Amino acid sequence: MPHLAPSRRHVAVIGAGPGGLAAAMQLAAAGARVTVFEKDAVVGGRSRTLETPEGFRFDLGPTFFLYPRILAEIFASCGARLEDEVELVKLDPHYRLQFEGGPTIEATSDVARMEAEIARLNPADAAGLRPWLAENRRKLHAFKPVLERAFGRAADMMGGDMLRALPLLRPHRSLDADLRRHFKDERVRLAFGFQAKYLGMSPFRCPSLFTILSFLEYEHGVFHPIGGCGAVAAAMARVAARLGVAFRLDTPVERIALAAGRAVGVEAGGQRHAADAVVVNADFAHALPRLLPNAARRQWPDKRIAAARYSCSTFMLYLGVAGALPELAHHNVLLAGDYRRNIHQIEQGELPDLPSLYVQHAGVTDPTMAPPGHSSLYVLVPVPNLKHGADWAAEAPRYRALALARLRALGLPDIEARIRCERMVTPQHWQDEFAVGHGATFNLAHDLGQMLVFRPGNRFADVPGVYLVGGGTHPGSGLPVIYEGARITAGLVRQDLGLDALQGAVA
Ligand SMILES: Cc1cc2nc3c(=O)[nH]c(=O)nc-3n(C[C@H](O)[C@H](O)[C@H](O)COP(=O)(O)OP(=O)(O)OC[C@H]3O[C@@H](n4cnc5c(N)ncnc54)[C@H](O)[C@@H]3O)c2cc1C
Known part of the structure; x- marks a missing residue:
């Protein structure tokens, strides 16, 4: 387009998870007009913080905030300071590891x-x-x-x-x-x-x-963001909004609009929104088969996406309980006595009968997580993803009871009587409510056959104009890695849309 006067390129971002937010911030800072379409009413995706009417707060997914340097650099590139936007507390010890029936380790730097x-x-x-x-x-x-x-x-x-x-x-x-x-x-x-x-x-x-x-x-170090990991996502959305990013919440994208095989926008709420580039943050396995027709995906047809290897899933309990819990550290990992068997069962698609589990009691560090005199407990049990076909409608009550019973091994025998509010998320919920393919909470598995060039690319090779961010693309899952991936993707979009040259011309 050599004769066009410099104009603002429009980028549509599908999903306001950590990857989508990081990409949106950077692209807006590079001079693009950016619209984020998010299917839910809140930003953060799997990294949102849940809040109950009783005043309990729970991280939905991530609780370990590692290596903030990458996000700090992204904030700086957007004219903001991470430390001004979020209070990060370095934990010491990082966590307590409880070997079932045996010793503990207080991990520290x-x-x-x-x-x-x-x-x-x-x-x-x-x-x-x-x-x-x-x-x-x-x-x-x-x-x-x-x-x-x-x-x-x-x-x-x-x-x-x-x-x-x-x-x-x-x-x-x-x-x-x-x-x-x-x-x-x-x-x-x-x-x-x-x-x-x-x-x-x-x-x-x-x-x-x-x-x-x-x-x-x-x-x-291991960090806790005051207010939960959702506070980080909220800060990213704030910085993005300051840079002019428009957020369309409660707006699921139905499909990516194509013309002559190229992405030209998105369709949401019965309307077409033209865009020069489309950045997909929605979970790869769940979203790609819905957003782009099979015929348009030569390298990643439905068959390959279905046959890919996926991470395990998680069974979650978020418990608002009465009273303090001095028995717990901020992060507590219970390693099952027969850890190998536990893992083997997950790999075989069986629900572990004596599972390992992870419990977060953020109140140790952060009083904003629960009302006075109460505690918020986050309980995570690794379980097989839905490809193995468990019927969670039937299993959920039994597994809830099992998870509560396992809390005894962490010194909490009477927790059920103290529960004041509760939410459960099963692999089925991850898939149906949170749009996570196969409920595989940590995306495509990170074996060497699904990494680097073998993972779906940041510039999605099948359809020009489509880019990927989030745990399903390179370099992979986990917050610091997702932020780094968003930096790679934003760089490719900038390059392909000539944003740097346009900014220079405008200047
Ligand atoms: C239980 C759990 C624990 C975890 N613990 C950690 C941890 O401790 N530390 C760590 O670093 N990482 C952790 N992770 C992994 C990872 O950091 C998070 O899952 C992270 O939120 C993934 O980010 P993402 O950018 O890939 O997308 P997501 O968070 O999945 O966001 C995708 C967004 O796209 C939206 N969307 C989907 N479809 C559409 C559509 N059609 N239209 C519009 N919007 C759409 C979704 O609503 C969502 O908001 C954990 C994950 C889980 C689930």
Whole structure:
């Protein structure tokens, strides 16, 4: 379009989850006119904070806020300061790990204290901590460039950064096998490997690359945003609105409008909204088959999306309870006595009979989460996704009872009598209410066959003008990674729409 005067390009963003919000902010800052279409009445997606009429607040999904640096850089690129918008509290200890019927670990970034924690489990393993940290520092340094750029073509796998990182990739080694080089005690390995669950995977199958997850915690800390992770999404929406982003809440997009095979806008509420680019933040597995016709998706037809491998799901209880809970830390992880069996059952599609679980008691750090004299409890049980076909209408009451019974192992025998309000989210709810494909809460699995160039690309190759952000695209799921992915996607949109040149011309 060489003869057109510089005009504002319009970008439609489908979904106001963390990926959509991060992309919207950056594209507005780059001079685009941006409209965010969100099917729900609130922003944040899986990262919203639930609020009850009684005054309880619960994070719906994410509770571990890691590596804020990426989001801080995105805020800065939009003329804002993350620390002015959200209060982030660094947790110490990060969390308490309870080995069922046995000892606990209070995980901390204080290396000397952490060595003492490991030594309580196995004195010989304490010496493994510093070499493990040093190795992972090198690993993260090597992989950072790979996680910060797009992978659109096979040739992208041959970049110099990939070749430098490859020797550290050890593709055939699982996360647990990699940890065995440093720690002999299975419980110690679990303390550094259970984080595979953040990706909905098993440490016994998850690629060894992901030791960088627990490394990020030890090196950079675990944070709690005051008001919950939803406060971060709200801050992003605020900054975006200041930059002129228009939010259309309660407005599900029905389809992406195509002309001559190219995206030219979106259709929502019976209206067509023209756009120069469409950024899809809605869950890949759920949304793509609905938003684009099968015939338009040569690389990602319905068949391939259906056959892809997906993360586990989660069974959730959000409990507003009377009284304080001094028994709990802010984050509590109960590792089932037979952790391997627990994971094996999930992989086989069975509901675990004695599950591990994670409980957040944010009130330890943040009094805004519950009314005075009360506590908000977030209970997460990893379970198979819906591809395995559990009937949650039938299973939910039994599983609720099981989850409550499991709280006993964390020292909470009488919680049911103290419940004042309650909400349950099953894999079926994740799919039907929150539009998460197969209820797979952590998106497409992060095995090496579904990463980098094998994951749906940030620039969606099947349909020009369509871009992806969120856990279903490169680099993957988890908030810092999703923000980084949104930065990659925003860069591609800027490039393709010539936004930088247009801004220069306007200036
Ligand atoms: C239980 C749970 C725990 C997690 N814990 C952590 C954690 O501790 N730390 C961490 O870093 N990550 C965690 N995650 C993973 C991840 O960070 C979050 O799931 C994150 O919210 C995913 O962001 P996203 O950008 O991919 O999209 P989403 O949050 O899924 O947002 C997508 C948005 O698109 C909207 N949408 C869908 N379809 C349409 C449509 N047709 N039209 C318009 N809008 C539409 C949805 O309503 C939603 O708002 C957790 C996830 C879950 C579910």
